[in-house]
Amino acid sequence: MKTKLNEIAVILICGIFIIKEVLTKDLSEEERALRAAFVQKLLNKQKYLEGKIRLVGGSNDFEGNVYIYHAGRWGAVCDDSWDNAAAQVVCKAFNKTGVATHGGKYGKTTRKFWMDDVVCQGDEKSLSHCVFTGWGFSDCEPSEVAGAICSDSNNEKLDVLSNLEKKKRIHEVLDVKSVSLRLEGSKTPNEGRVEIYHNGTWGSICADGWTLYEASVICRHLALGFAQQALQTDYFGTSKVVMSGVECSANESNLFLCAHEDFGDVTCPGEKGRVAAVVCTRRLADLLLDSTVIERTSHLQDVPMFQLQCAMEENCLSKTAYEIKEKNPDWQYETRRLLRFTASSLNVGNDEFRPYLPKHLWQWHLCHMHYHSMEVFATFDILNMAGQRVAEGHKASFCLEDNTCLPGVERKYSCKNYGDQGVSVNCSDVYQYNIDCQWVDVTDVEPGDYTFKVAVNPHARVAEQQFHNNAATCQLRLTDTYATVYGCVLGRP
Known part of the structure; x- marks a missing residue:
């Protein structure tokens, strides 16, 4: 084994000498010009892409999570403070109007967050001209990705807005007399994945867009105090997801007063297996x-x-x-x-x-x-x-x-x-x-x-x-x- 390692070391040393000889040999003027042109081409490409926007994960090139190019690579934008004015700036690059999406609507990001707490007035020439915390400064989770839906006209924009606002209250769709709520998957009663019972079956809630606002209503509904954490996880196990798009204002007395998108056979974006979960507590600041x-x-x-x-x-x-x-x-x-x-x-x-x-x-x-x-x-x-x-x-x-x-x-x-x-x-x-x-x-x-x-x-x-x-x-x-x-x-x- 030791002899083999020595042989490998000799090969690596020889390789270093060969590379050094190639890099330090005299170059002709033509070779120098070609290398300079190649380097300049790379620099020009990077300069051209700086601040460019692309939308990823949507059904077409004009919707998806927002990615911006900076310092030689693409990065995501966090959805803190993200609103329609910021989406308008993004969609302006495609000569379209836009509305904002939140919570990694088109999937989690695997890239670094370049921007956080982005605040735009809507008339900026590019997203990088908006106010934000600084390149690379972010504490966002991979699920907190900002997105945009771009359309060709103001009328289409209004159509998209109306579709996003078509959520109904849960009590308007389900007979709440036959519906129950529980936390499952934990040894303690104050935490677990959120499950809802209907038509003889327990099922989970999609974690897409799950925040402390929704979690606080769950804890209040179950008389468990206040929401300490709103989790998107499979730590407490998984079950069939039967509800999506839950949205609460945080002052509802029970979950059935919150809005939702769908119930039954639902589509849940994001990482498979992750469902809505909460940790409740009796002691919190206010x-x-x-x-x-x-x-x-x-x-x-x-x-x-x-x-x-x-x-x-x-x-x-x-x-x-x-x-x-x-x-x-x-x-x-x-x-x-x-x-x-x-x-x-x-x-x-x-x-x-x-x-x-x-x-x-x-x-x-x-x-x-x-x-x-x-x-x-x-x-x-x-x-x-x-x-x-x-x-x-x-x-x-x-x-x-x-x-x-x-x-x-x-x-x-x-x-x-x-x-x-x-x-x-x-x-x-x-x-x-x-x-x-x-x-x-x-x-x-x-x-x-x-x-x-x-x-x-x-x-x-x-x-x-x-x-x-x-x-x-x-x-x-x-x-x-x-x-x-x-x-x-x-x-x-």
Whole structure:
């Protein structure tokens, strides 16, 4: 055996010398030109493909999961914040209109996620011109792939939308008097795969699009408390899938009030064998957004761009700010108009609110000299009367901590010196209006009346007792000299 290894080593060494001789031999001018042309061709191809879009997994070239080309390879787009405006940008590349799909409608991705938390206004020239967290920064699961359905006209787009909205409530299709629900496949009663009983048979629910919103209704239906996890798995075993497209708003008292697409012989996209499952618990955090503070502290401020360089690294300004920086050598002296406000979230639950990422995965931000524990902790949107987003902001979890607590409650979490981040029970995480990115850039928004929406834990990445107190939808009056926020109502992000 040792002799054979020696022989192999000799062959490898000889091969290295041969390769070295070939690579270092003198080349003629013609050979050099051919090699240079070949390399240039590769570079040109990569430059041509940069930012290109393709749709994968659909029935044709104009529908499927969205993939974008960057840095020499194709990658997926996560469906966090993904909406029809982003799908419109994708489909514009095919001279079509589009609507968004979520949850890996056309299968899971096997490639790296290039983009996450993509927010578009709809008129961008390409998807890479939209706001997102940065190339390659994502914590998404393979099933969280964004997709698009592109069509030739607005009428066809409306047809697609109507098809997507044709879901019926479960109680409208099934006789709920003969239907039962249970968790199966676990030794403990608070977890397992979700099974529904009808016509003498138990069957599973398709995991496509399964989120904490649906899981929370299951736990409430079975009187098991709150949803700690929404799983798409075969860990608890499998059974025949009999229901697909389940969609809940998270405040339903039972599953039968939720919508669904099909029952019986259903088609379930995604990995075979994976079904909807939940883990329920009696103890969870619950953030309550203080809408009064938003109304009281909202105001306009004009700020020179040289004071906003840190915030620009976080994509906290609108796209025209970056265009100015690229084209104007004196961009630092331009000003941006910011709608500033304070956001305060009180933990009214019975357990601590903690970041979903473990501490060793937090990202250090050199500009702000602290760690980010969540990619996006809050989102801020300004919508026109047609419901279209005209401006937006987002808040990375710069410092998730106990800023204020109710009398008798001791502060536990502090971000100083790489401290643990979180919000204790009966304590509030407060983002003051003078902190970076605690604003919406309204420089390009015309004076008028708008809807202003602030949401914390907007993608339900952290489990909570409920989600209908996580967002404040307010009225916004914007003028040339002042802004007024009023009439805020709490709801779901």
